[in-house]
Amino acid sequence: MTVKKFGWFVLGIAGGFVVAHLVNKDPRGHELLSQVDARIGEFTDRMGDAYRDQEAQFVGLVAEAKDAVAGTAAAAQDAASDARASAAEAAAKAADAAKNVTATLTD
Template identity: 40%
Template sequence: MKSFLWLVVGIAIGFAVAHKVNETPQGKQFFSGLDKKARDFGSAVSDGYRKREAELRSAIEDAEA
């Protein structure tokens, strides 16, 4: 229970610090870049998933034929 409390306190402090950092121009630039990288990564994972799914569906159709 004590560990969970420290985890919650750490998360709260992290959010507070991130909010304060985001108020500065350099912080906004940092978080903007971080957001772009995260979105690009998510998009790449999603595209890879769709490609692989199409390959597997094609292989299943070929095997059935």
């Protein structure tokens, strides 16, 4: 932004404050500015409520996702444990079968 544009920007803000001050001195202007202020307050309240609603929805979704991940991890851990037990049982049976075959061959 050039210095000239910045100067106009600052002059516009200062002019806005001066006009608002002069309007506020008149009872009708004061009422108008009060209405504008009330509407702005109402708007910001609605925006804040909408933000909090969205935030609550996101918190709920994140909690559901965490629960789903925890359930999936527990199921995977159970499946791995079952597979390990089945593999150990199959290895023990294979070892017994190999012993029986070896015993039969040596007799």
